[in-house]
Amino acid sequence: MANLPDSLYEDYSTSKLTLPSASSFAPTTTVVPFPDMDTIIQWINDLHNEIPFVSNSALQNLVTHRNTYEILPLLLWKSPCTMAMMLQEIVKIYPHISTPVHSREGKPPRAYNILLLFQCIAHYPETRGYFLKAEMPHYLFPLMDINLTDKPIECLRLGALGVLAHMLKAPIDGAAVRFLMDNGALRYCIKAIEIGSTESKTVSVFILNKILSTNEGLQYCCVLADRFFLIDGLLKNLLVYLSSMTNPSPSLFNLIAGCYAKLSQKPRAREGLWRFPPVMLLNGTFASLFAEDPDAVNYRKQLIRNMQSKVMK
CATH class of the missing domain: 1.20.58 (Methane Monooxygenase Hydroxylase; Chain G, domain 1)
Known part of the structure; x- marks a missing residue:
C-alpha cells in the first residue's frame, strides 16, 4: 500500500507528509484528552450553539477525537439537524472560493474541520451507505474545482479529496466506486492533479488507483x-x-x-x-x-x- 498524507490516512502510512491542520489557522481551544460518551454527545449538541467560541471548541474537539470513537460518525449522522448544519457550513463558502480574499479572512478552517468529520462519516461502513444515498459528495465537488492555490483554499481542496478517498478505503466499496464513476468525480480529481499541491495530487491519484483496482473501474478508464x-x-x-x-x-x-x-x-x-x-x-x-x-x-x-x-x- 502506498504511503499517503498522514492527516488523511492515519493508519495507512509508515512515512509522514506534513499537511496543514485546521488548528494551524483556527483560534486556540482547549482540547479534552479523554472524553466520555456524554461529553461527545454534548459536543455534538454544542455544534448548534450560537456562541462561536462554544461551537468552534466543540468542533475542534470532535475533529481531534474523530478516529477514537467508532460510534461518532453514526452519532453525527443521526443527530437532529447536525448534517444539515454541517452542509450549510460548506455551501455558504461557495460564493467566496473564487477569490483569495476569502482565504485571508480566516473562514476556510471551520469548513476544513467539517470536511474532516465528513471523512470519518464516509469511511464508516454504515454511515457511508447513508452518505452515498444522500449524494453528499456532490456538495464537495465545487471545493475540488477551485482554480486557486493559496494555502487555506488548498486545504479545502485537500479536505474534499480526502472525503472521497475515505469512501474508497480498504476494503473497497463497489457502490462507492460506481458512484464516483457515474457522477464524473474523476474530472474533479484531474483539476487537483493539474493545479493542486503535491498532497492533493497524491490523494487524487490514490482515488484513481482505487478505481482502477476494480473491474468496473478499470473498464471505465479504458473503454x-x-x-x-x-x-x-x-x-x-x-x-x-x-x-x-x-x-x-x-x-x-x-x-x-x-x-x-x-x-x-x-x-x-x-x-x-x-x-x-x-x-x-x-x-x-x-x-x-x-x-x-x-x-x-x-x-x-x-x-x-x-x-x-x-x-x-
Missing part, C-alpha cells in the same frame, strides 16, 4: 481511447513533475507506478502503452525511488511483462 489517453497523459505529466523535484514524493511515485500496472492489465490499454510507453518509469530516471520501494519495482515488472505480452502476440 474509451480518449479517456485512457487523458489518464495516461496526466500520469506522464506527474512523472515529469516528480523528476523536477529535489525530493520527489515516494507516495505519489508508488501510486503512479501502481496505476500503470493496473492499466496494463487491459488489452486495449496495453496497445496504447506499447505505442506510447511511460519512458520515465522504465528508464533510470527514478532509480533512487525504485531502490527504496519494492512494491514500485513489482509494479514496473508487471507493467513490462504485460507490455511484452502485447509484443509476443
Whole structure:
C-alpha cells in the first residue's frame, strides 16, 4: 500500500507528509484528552450553539477525537439537524472560493474541520451507505474545482479529496466506486492533479488507483481511447513533475507506478502503452525511488511483462 498524507490516512502510512491542520489557522481551544460518551454527545449538541467560541471548541474537539470513537460518525449522522448544519457550513463558502480574499479572512478552517468529520462519516461502513444515498459528495465537488492555490483554499481542496478517498478505503466499496464513476468525480480529481499541491495530487491519484483496482473501474478508464489517453497523459505529466523535484514524493511515485500496472492489465490499454510507453518509469530516471520501494519495482515488472505480452502476440 502506498504511503499517503498522514492527516488523511492515519493508519495507512509508515512515512509522514506534513499537511496543514485546521488548528494551524483556527483560534486556540482547549482540547479534552479523554472524553466520555456524554461529553461527545454534548459536543455534538454544542455544534448548534450560537456562541462561536462554544461551537468552534466543540468542533475542534470532535475533529481531534474523530478516529477514537467508532460510534461518532453514526452519532453525527443521526443527530437532529447536525448534517444539515454541517452542509450549510460548506455551501455558504461557495460564493467566496473564487477569490483569495476569502482565504485571508480566516473562514476556510471551520469548513476544513467539517470536511474532516465528513471523512470519518464516509469511511464508516454504515454511515457511508447513508452518505452515498444522500449524494453528499456532490456538495464537495465545487471545493475540488477551485482554480486557486493559496494555502487555506488548498486545504479545502485537500479536505474534499480526502472525503472521497475515505469512501474508497480498504476494503473497497463497489457502490462507492460506481458512484464516483457515474457522477464524473474523476474530472474533479484531474483539476487537483493539474493545479493542486503535491498532497492533493497524491490523494487524487490514490482515488484513481482505487478505481482502477476494480473491474468496473478499470473498464471505465479504458473503454474509451480518449479517456485512457487523458489518464495516461496526466500520469506522464506527474512523472515529469516528480523528476523536477529535489525530493520527489515516494507516495505519489508508488501510486503512479501502481496505476500503470493496473492499466496494463487491459488489452486495449496495453496497445496504447506499447505505442506510447511511460519512458520515465522504465528508464533510470527514478532509480533512487525504485531502490527504496519494492512494491514500485513489482509494479514496473508487471507493467513490462504485460507490455511484452502485447509484443509476443
